[in-house]
Amino acid sequence: MKLTPGQLYHKLTKEYKIIGEKGSVEFTLKDLTITVKTKDTIGNLIQEWLAAWLNANDVDFFLKPNTQDFPDLNLDLENQDKGLVEIKSFDYDSGANFDVANFMAYRRSIIEFPYRLDSDYLIFGYKMMNGQIEIADVWLKKIWEITGPSGDWPLRCQVKQGDLVNIRPIKWYDNDRTTYKPFKSALEFLEAFQENQYKYGKTRHEKGTALFLDKVKKGYTASTGKSLK
Structure with missing residues (x-):
């Protein structure tokens, strides 16, 4: 079954109703089983669980074996430029402080593959107490909808x-209590990215920095048929 990221999000949150559900992580060695209470591995475990859930629901997908590769998940097996999903998770009580992307790696990636700007971020906010994990909320966002100044x-x-x-x-999920708001568009995000390059000593005087925004805009239009606004 082929799903878009939006359809996947609807199936996971509205049909399966994952938000509010609870679980736990157990580890068994010989005859002793413990409930894991540390949060270090929760992100990877959620990603593994999601892959199993997709298989159980006969959803077409490809999951990268190396979690450092982009994207984590591809929902379109016929067109590798579409259906791109990055999976993120964070402790809801502590706040979102995960890595969206490495700055310099994203710079190289978005020049070479401008369509990646349309990638979706499937984000799980969880709570954990005494080994019990609760899915507090789930979001499907674009990169400019979760980043800001x-x-x-x-x-x-x-x-x-x-x-x-x-x-x-x-x-991004509590705008009323934050000073800095998410960007309003992909172009606004890219313009801020460019301003970071001008401010950052290692990229300030590079020829590629001055050409960055124009190159990405032209590449995005060529690969998607859309203009950045």
Whole structure:
């Protein structure tokens, strides 16, 4: 069964009604079984569970064996440029602070594959207490709908020793209580990305930085038939 990301989200949240459901993780070694109470592996386990759920529901998909490859999930087996889904998860009580993408890797990727700008992010917010995991909420978002500026950067990023490392989300799901709001369009996101490059010492004077936005816009139109607005 072929599903779009939107249809997958509807099936998972409206038909299967995953939001509010609870589960646990157990580990058995010889004759002793424990309930896992640490959160370190929850993201990978949710991704594995999702793959099993897709199989059980006869949904067409391809899951990358290497979690570092983009995208995590492809729902269109006939057209590898479509049905691209990144799977993210976070502790709902602590707030979304996952890595959206590595800044420099995304720069290279979006120039070479501009259609990836249309990729969807399937995001699981979970709560965990005494080994019990509850799915607090699930979202399907575009990259510009979960990112925004910060006090220091036009596009919020993780910074280590002055280096831009990873693009980080803002609190898109609670706009009334946050200072910085998500971008309103793919173009606004790209313009902020470009401003980060101008501000970042390692990319400020590169020839590719000045050409970045125009190259992505032209490549996006050529690969999708749509214009960035």
